[in-house]
Amino acid sequence: MGILGKLVGGTVGFALGGPVGALVGVATGHFVSDRRSRRRSPRIPAESPENRQAVFLASVVILAAKLCKVDGTVTRDEITTVRRVFSIPESEKEAVGALFNTAKSDAAGYEPYAMQIAKVFGGDREMCKNLVASLIMIACADGAYHPLERRFIANVADILDLSANDLRQVESMFAPTAAVSHKEDPYQTLGMQSDATDAEIKAAHRKILMENHPDLMMARGLPEELRKIGDRKLAAANAAYDEIKRIRKAA
DSSP, X not given: OOHHHHHHHTSSEXXXXXXXXXXXXXXXXXXOSOHHHHHTSOEEOTTSHHHHHHHHHHHHHHXXXXXXXXXXXXXXXXXXXXXXXXXXXXXXXXXXXXXXXXXXXXXXXXXXXXXHHHHHHTTOHHHHHHHHXXXXXXXXXXXXXXXXXXXXXXXXXXXXXXXXXXXXHHHHHHSOGGXXXXXXXXXXXXXXXXXXXXXXXXXXXXXXXXXXXXXXXXXXXXXXXXXXXXXXXXXXXXXHHHXXXXXXXXX
């Protein structure tokens, strides 16, 4: 069973706390009938990697549910993408669906949940970028990047203390080409300007490769369910680096 199944299924007690923990508690109440067994379940310390993974996944599911309502409709494409982004096995779809539906019907805004993940991962910019990347993938599931969805994601990025340049970098990797004007800029994908030196470009590329190594992603708290986020960042960075080398060789 993955982190989300344990989280919402109640087989392990996570020290989530805050609005994320409260909403998970509501979802768990709907999904688990034996609350006494949850109280007897093993507890995971708040500072553990597994607890950080639980906070991350629960926050993304909650924010995704709220994001899907911003343009007025929750489409089948968006819901399917939520499941695909998390690589949810059949055995866990009911548990994840309970959390998603609870968050979707919750009257509270998304800001408190973004603030909690900022508190947990605020010192880790790459983890915050990964959350934003997850939301962009879900928002663009229907092939469009609605202005209201982009505003929602930009606000989340701001709460996570990501810069406008950070947001543009993630969008260049995960948003459809037609959705953002900077999509075709390989320098933006590496978070660099076109006047950067070859050494600076190489260092930026190497930094992305190191930060998104699968082992490091897991150690820092990115759950296995979201490993494909890192894989896509690596592919985009490699493609951008190759394109920059081609452009500079031809110049």
